[in-house]
Amino acid sequence: MASARAAWGIDIGNRALKAIKLVNGPEGLRVDDFDVIEHESILSNAGDNKESMIQSALANFVQRHDVKKIPFAMSVSGQSSFARFIKLPPVEPRKIPEIVRFEAIQQIPFPLDDVEWAYQLFESEDSPEVEVGIFAMRKELVDRQISYLTNLALNVQVVQMSPLAVYNAMQHDGRIKGTTMFMDAGAENTDLVIADAETVWLRTLPIGGNNFTETLAKAFKLNFTKAEELKRNAATSKYAKQIFQAMRPVFADLVAEIQRSIGFYTAGHRDARIKKIIALGSTFRLPGLQKYLQQNLQIEVERIDAFRAAPPADGKLAAQFSENLVSLAGPYGLALQAMGESKIASSLLPARIRKEKMWREKTKWFAAAAALFLFGTGLGYARYFMDDGAFNKNESQRDRQTQTVKAAQALDAQYANDVQSKGAEDRTQILQVQSLQNGRHVWAHLFKDIHEALPQDPALAGKTPDQYKLVKPRGERNVIYIDSIRALNSYSVDLAKVIDPQQTPDDDFGRLANTGGAAGSAATPAPPANPTEAAPPSTVRGFLVTVRGFTPRTVQNSAGRLLIKQTLEAKLATLTAKAAWDMTPRKPYYVARIWLAQAGRRRSTINRELDQTFTPVAALTTAMTVTGGGGAVRPVVPTTPQIPADQIDPMTGEPIQQGQDADTEFTLLIAVVLDPPRPAPPADAEEQRADAR
Numbered sequence: 001m002a003s004a005r006a007a008w009g010i011d012i013g014n015r016a017l018k019a020i021k022l023v024n025g026p027e028g029l030r031v032d033d034f035d036v037i038e039h040e041s042i043l044s045n046a047g048d049n050k051e052s053m054i055q056s057a058l059a060n061f062v063q064r065h066d067v068k069k070i071p072f073a074m075s076v077s078g079q080s081s082f083a084r085f086i087k088l089p090p091v092e093p094r095k096i097p098e099i100v101r102f103e104a105i106q107q108i109p110f111p112l113d114d115v116e117w118a119y120q121l122f123e124s125e126d127s128p129e130v131e132v133g134i135f136a137m138r139k140e141l142v143d144r145q146i147s148y149l150t151n152l153a154l155n156v157q158v159v160q161m162s163p164l165a166v167y168n169a170m171q172h173d174g175r176i177k178g179t180t181m182f183m184d185a186g187a188e189n190t191d192l193v194i195a196d197a198e199t200v201w202l203r204t205l206p207i208g209g210n211n212f213t214e215t216l217a218k219a220f221k222l223n224f225t226k227a228e229e230l231k232r233n234a235a236t237s238k239y240a241k242q243i244f245q246a247m248r249p250v251f252a253d254l255v256a257e258i259q260r261s262i263g264f265y266t267a268g269h270r271d272a273r274i275k276k277i278i279a280l281g282s283t284f285r286l287p288g289l290q291k292y293l294q295q296n297l298q299i300e301v302e303r304i305d306a307f308r309a310a311p312p313a314d315g316k317l318a319a320q321f322s323e324n325l326v327s328l329a330g331p332y333g334l335a336l337q338a339m340g341e342s343k344i345a346s347s348l349l350p351a352r353i354r355k356e357k358m359w360r361e362k363t364k365w366f367a368a369a370a371a372l373f374l375f376g377t378g379l380g381y382a383r384y385f386m387d388d389g390a391f392n393k394n395e396s397q398r399d400r401q402t403q404t405v406k407a408a409q410a411l412d413a414q415y416a417n418d419v420q421s422k423g424a425e426d427r428t429q430i431l432q433v434q435s436l437q438n439g440r441h442v443w444a445h446l447f448k449d450i451h452e453a454l455p456q457d458p459a460l461a462g463k464t465p466d467q468y469k470l471v472k473p474r475g476e477r478n479v480i481y482i483d484s485i486r487a488l489n490s491y492s493v494d495l496a497k498v499i500d501p502q503q504t505p506d507d508d509f510g511r512l513a514n515t516g517g518a519a520g521s522a523a524t525p526a527p528p529a530n531p532t533e534a535a536p537p538s539t540v541r542g543f544l545v546t547v548r549g550f551t552p553r554t555v556q557n558s559a560g561r562l563l564i565k566q567t568l569e570a571k572l573a574t575l576t577a578k579a580a581w582d583m584t585p586r587k588p589y590y591v592a593r594i595w596l597a598q599a600g601r602r603r604s605t606i607n608r609e610l611d612q613t614f615t616p617v618a619a620l621t622t623a624m625t626v627t628g629g630g631g632a633v634r635p636v637v638p639t640t641p642q643i644p645a646d647q648i649d650p651m652t653g654e655p656i657q658q659g660q661d662a663d664t665e666f667t668l669l670i671a672v673v674l675d676p677p678r679p680a681p682p683a684d685a686e687e688q689r690a691d692a693r
Contacts, residue, residue, distance in 0.1 A: 009334025073158035073334035118346035168342035169333030185283035209283035219246035235287035270677035453571035542673035560664020602663035
């Protein structure tokens with residue numbers, strides 16, 4: 001796209017319309033104007049009023065600003081868009097569009113005729129590899145978003161995904177230092193953008209500022225507006241402690257999702273190490289969020305405070321701009337792309353609109369082209385006859401080349417049949433026999449890691465289960481009991497789709513706990529019926545594990561759920577690829593993805609008839625079960641005939657409460673991946689090696 005002198009970037013968010021106007025003057029880029037117009041209520045709760053609220057915000061914007069003939073770039077939600085990044089084989093540049101189209105057909109889950117799609121190449125002079133990003137969105141969704149602007153006669157030149165607009169802004173401003181994560185936390189979603197010098201990776205989390213507000217509304221029985229006000233003033237409220245306590249589950253869920261995303265990214269980028277997180281978005285106005293993330297992720301979190309473009313010249317406008325800057329990275333990146341100043345230039349603007357703009361721009365050249373046509377036609381005919389004569393003259397040489405190629409192909413086929421294929425069956429059988437020894441020690445490590453991740457309640461240390469009730473009320477004991485640990489599938493041929501949150505969303509991943517490991521296109525393929533049959537090429541080796549059990553912490557106020565997430569799930573989530581590699585001795589696997597698939601009222605005890613989909617650990621020994629209180633194996637206490645067996649705690653003999661005071665039963669789904677990748681060396685180690693050389 002040709003560079004423009006001025007352009008608007010506009011983002012119609014769930015809570016507000018945000019826009020920035022950039023101009024390119026003698027001293028470089030400058031923010032000439034901006035606006036933030038909040039909707040009357042959040043769009044996701046507006047129902048049938050959503051479109052009228054968007055139209056009202058846009059009409060207000062058009063009245064307040066100069067928009068005539070100025071190019072506009074608008075964003076579309078990363079949640080409703082599609083993005084995939086693929087490494088291309090070494091090919092000639094002219095063949096890349098054809099290969100990308102083939103990959104788009106394979107990757108985009110809709111017919112190409114039903115989507116607007118585009119692609120962007122990521123190349124490095126230091127590497128022969130070429131990575132391509134493929135982006136798509138349903139045509140009806142794109143048309144609806146564009147119509148809001150075109151109905152007001154705005155000149156829409158670019159349609160870009162929100163996370164890519166953020167990447168363009170940060171890349172232009174030189175914010176990418178090593179491997180960097182940009183976290184744009186909005187009202188409805190949080191966009192994660194991980195980038196290094198030449199590549200970018202995206203994921204959109206379904207957690208945003210509204211989740212904190214809704215949690216407060218439920219905890220304090222307020223309407224959404226009152227809860228939002230309470231959240232914004234949490235730091236100065238006299239009830240600050242209670243407010244932040246109520247929001248803790250959302251904080252925990254957000255950290256878990258970020259850790260899961262980092263784990264998946266590092267699994268595919270073995271040399272990467274995230275050094276910094278740049279905080280963006282209106283949700284980072286929430287007090288304590290930045291500090292909480294830094295403490296729990298152990299990564300520096302820096303909140304953005306300026307753009308490279310100069311601020312508005314007007315002092316009052318500059319002050320307002322600085323106050324809202326944290327939520328304006330998306331519109332800033334959009335305006336940069338509309339001015340031709342961005343690294344990613346792909347656009348989801350419909351082809352019909354691009355063609356209309358192209359024809360309007362080329363109309364002024366038609367007259368000159370027509371005048372040259374007659375002259376050019378005469379030269380073309382003369383050149384044709386000359387080339388045709390030269391072609392016919394070399395016919396005999398072409399025949400000799402064809403015969404030589406056929407002879408070479410015949411020799412190649414003979415070599416493949418007579419030499420290369422000899423001994424293939426014997427080699428396959430040898431490899432299969434050798435593979436029987438692989439992975440025998442994995443389960444011992446896994447059982448040990450799960451056991452060590454169980455909480456240890458200091459008040460119960462040294463006590464037997466029948467003494468627990470004398471020390472602490474049942475609902476306050478920080479213990480977790482394991483009923484079963486089971487692999488849902490055999491060693492997987494390819495877990496890549498299952499551990500990728502973009503290909504298998506969290507809800508679909510969680511459902512694998514009850515489907516035996518099958519998830520549609522992400523299902524684990526069954527072992528071949530014939531032992532000598534060759535398996536498909538492996539990209540990710542591993543398996544899925546379910547851990548089922550219960551805790552006496554009650555379902556009320558999510559006490560049991562929080563204990564499970566903050567102890568068992570959180571500790572296992574730290575077993576990343578880097579952690580597994582750094583351990584001595586090195587661990588043979590790492591946890592690529594973990595999900596609390598179910599946490600609710602306990603329906604029965606370990607003595608009930610269990611689901612046929614898994615084998616309980618208790619079945620391995622007579623009347624025994626595993627406890628996390630002290631890590632020991634305890635005998636089951638006999639039940640009394642007066643109380644149904646499924647309402648007696650098998651460890652302590654206590655009656656199990658019902659309703660909101662019931663135990664919390666859970667199912668934890670873990671994706672275990674073998675072969676942890678080698679982590680990237682620290683920066684100082686690289687410098688030392690360079691000095692030594």
